[in-house]
Amino acid sequence: MDSLLTIVCYKDGEIIDGPNGVCYNCPPKKGVLVNNLIKYDELEDKLCHVMSIDRAHTMLSMIFRYPSLMSIGNGNINYIQLPIKDDDDVKLMFHVVAQIPPSNTIEMYLQTRPRDHSSGLSPSLDQEIMGHDVEIPGKGNLAVHTDETEEDLAHNDVMGANLAVVTESVMIATNNYVDIPFTNENVEFYDEDEINEMNYDDEPPTNKASLDDGEHIMPSPMFKQLNWDVINSMPAEPPTSRTGLWNESNELFKGLRFESKEDLQYAVKRYAICRNQHLVVCESEPQLWAVRCKKWQEGCNWRLRACRRKSHGMFEITKYAGPHTCVYPKLSQDHSQLDSTLIAREIQNVVQRDHTTSIATLHQIVRDKFGYDVHYKRIWEAKRKAMLRVFGDWDESYQALPKWLNILQLTNPGTKIVWKTIPLGGISGNVRFMRVFWAFGASVEGFKHCRPIIQIDGTFLYGKYMGKLLIATSIDANGHVFPLAFAIVEEESQDSWSWFLIALRRHVTQREGICLISDRHAGINAAVRNPSVGWSPPHAQHRYCLRHVVSNFNDKFKNKVLKELAYRAGCQHQPRKYERYMEELKRLDEKSLAWFSKLDTQKWTQAYDLGYRYGWMTTNIAECINRVLKGARMLPITALVQLTFYRCVSYFETRRAEIRARMAAGDVYTTYAIEKFRRAEAKASGHTVTIFHRIQQTFEVITALHGFHMDKGRNKQVVKLNEGTCSCNKWQSFGIPCSHVLAVSAHMRIDSWQFVDKYYRMDAYASSYAPEFNPIPHESYWPYPDFPILHPDPTLMRDKGRPRSSRIRNEMDLKEPSVRVRCGLCKIAGHNRRNCPTKDGGQSSNPLSHDN
Secondary structure (H helix, E strand, O other): OOOEEEEEEEOOOOEEEEOOEEEEOOOEEEEEEEEOOOOHHHHHHHHHHHOOOOOOOEEEEEEEEEEOOOOEOOOEOOEEEEEEOOHHHHHHHHHHHHHOOOOOEEEEEEEEEEOOOOOOOOOOHHHHHOOOOOOOOOHHHOOOOOOOOHHHHHHHHHHHHHHHHHHHHHHHHHHOOOOOOOOOOOOEEEOOOOOOOOOOOOOOOOOOOOOOOOOOOOOOHHHHHOOOHHHHOOOOOOOOOOOOOOOOOOOOOOOOEEOOHHHHHHHHHHHHHHOOOOEEEEEEEOOEEEEEEOOHHHOOOOEEEEEEOOOOOOEEEEEEEOOOOOOOOOOOOOOOOOOHHHHHHHHHHHHHHOOOOOHHHHHHHHHHHHOOOOOHHHHHHHHHHHHHHHHOOHHHHHHHHHHHHHHHHHHOOOOEEEEEEEEOOOOOOEEEEEEEEEEOHHHHHHHHHOOOEEEEEEEEOOOOEOOEEEEEEEEOOOOOEEEEEEEEEOOOOHHHHHHHHHHHHHHOOOOOOEEEEEOOOHHHHHHHHOHHHOOOOOOEEEEEOHHHHHHHHHHHHOOHHHHHHHHHHHHOOOHHHHHHHHHHHHHHOHHHHHHHHOOOHHHHOOOOOOOOOOOOOOOOHHHHHHHOOOOHHHOOHHHHHHHHHHHHHHHHHHHHHHHHHHHHOOOOEOHHHHHHHHHHHHHHOOOEEEEEEOOOOEEEEEOOEEOOEEEEEOOEEEEEOOOOEEOOOHHHHHOOOOHHHHHHHHHHOOOHHHHOOHHHEHHHHHHHHOOOOOOOOOHHHOOOOOOOEEEOOHHHEOOOOOOOOOOOOOHHHOOOOOOOOEOOOOOOEOOOHHHOOOEEOOEEOOOOOOOO
């Protein structure tokens, strides 16, 4: 008797041998409906057509996977593969499927290889795919820790499962990788005439299947709904209907089974929404669920009752009366079954790929999919539940953190972890979390080849628990942010910053003369002044971020003209130019000069920096947060730490690819250095050089006229090659020759590239990113650390509701307009010549003239 069966096709992956037999490491690509009387050649033709395989140049191998009904070990299933080579194998395949429920679904793995036209021989299929024999462990081979209680084992199993799910979710969020999810939008089915489509049930991934060899394998849509383990416990019971390929467009029926109560509720809600019907719950217990039509009293007899069967452990519909006989006169803007729990499952894949997706975007996704305009609060609650499903529970995340950081240290040598906890009163073996510091081994090693600059800053955490994320970064040879170290603390204070800086000095770098750039936070200033912390001179030089200094200045005086003058004063390389801007500030507002007199000039100006900054006037911590840690601050603590790891892995690999491309092109110096060198070289062509002392290498350079301004230029600068100085101060600031040094080099016929600092060389750039991150193995291989159970600090729990921002906002938080008015007299943006404060009888006392 002929019948139609569904072949689920897998391709572009590989078959892996595991303890339970074979499995696939790729999601299903397509599905096809076939007749069970089909021949081998017809089956091969159909699969090649559906999968777009060119048979003229490609050979197709088909492997069928099926579960053995024989009990193996502790009630597990052994999956066996059967190569399909001829008509007899096809018949055997259909015969096997008919004996095992569901009797209408086949899992088929497709392998392709180029067709060898030069020889009529081809390698044996068995030799290609079978590999070595896999011994299935018996019941006696299972390792059991007899010294652990059942409660401890259960706790460890739950935590391990949650941690594996969180790790996989973080990896997806890290790469923002859109894989083929196991939903009905991505698995295509074709019937015999290839004109109709039949879809899988729209089920979000469960993220809980894995192999013991460390590979994370997602189950197929069919296998994640059907629990094959229960087949072993039901040898005498005849097969009954299961969920199989049921979807909401089909009618429910008695005997339909679901893995859990949540799966049952999800399916029934989708069924009701699809038909615009409303249901009410009559009875709900952990092992039972009953619902009926909302119009029950108006004559609609639709009702459903399901419970968990002891025989197979699944939820099964035991009573069902349907379909609905009632109708609703009009469509509403909302649906009672479209609750936050169902929406959370619908948006879970979106949140997993990008957890920063806005509520407005999720609202539009729900509207497009269901046609209902759901309230904002329900979408917000759905996203919270989806985040919980993807990244785990907040409190459990604290308990999982020591285990994850322990395996991180074991697999990535050189990684530094520093804890600060306090005992939990009256409970032995339990501690309360206070702080944690971590720095990856690759970052610690790579920093040795970066410029001696460290930028530090802190930012708020947005999750269930308040706190601050402290970040230390450096600058690589090409001017990019180099992630160095992280910490989570309760708040920014002198104590927390001292703790962070001590950990940074002890565990990350002991280099002398490092330039530490930060804002003017009182806690940072106090910590740096403390000699025991290790960041006071001569061990380090503390400098302020100019952008923060000018912002603080603007908070006091609220004048954009004064603000821009102050910023330009701080950026000047030559003391005479700095003094000129400060005189202009004094002329406009004498109190402004008094404000700056309280600051150490070395800490905020480039003219008096002595070259420690390498020309870097601001902290690029915002760039680090946006590019490397986007959205991390709203995650549970373990997911946040994992995200820093996987984002740094991706960041390092991106830089390595860039470095390989530039070195293949023959570059000796980085693009940053080459561009700055070329700009200076273009200016040098108009300079005039006079030799004052050839032996001591002292020269005078007169600059060229400045463009169309005949009153600008013709400035004198003194270059001393043997001392590595130029009076313009740019060579000392950047470590890259200025135009005056290049003019002298050209005049004396010497190689000017020798004067470029070693930190700008491509070999230094490559060495910064040469250290490797090692993958984290499967969670079953993680040892349990000798660490007490970690609990969050309840005093840091955030109040319910939308969090109120505690940030003191200033003009740094405002986006500058794309088109700004610039004065024609003083050249300062923000006003025109009519209301220019420097206007004096039509003449400009412009302090912003450009000279060299």
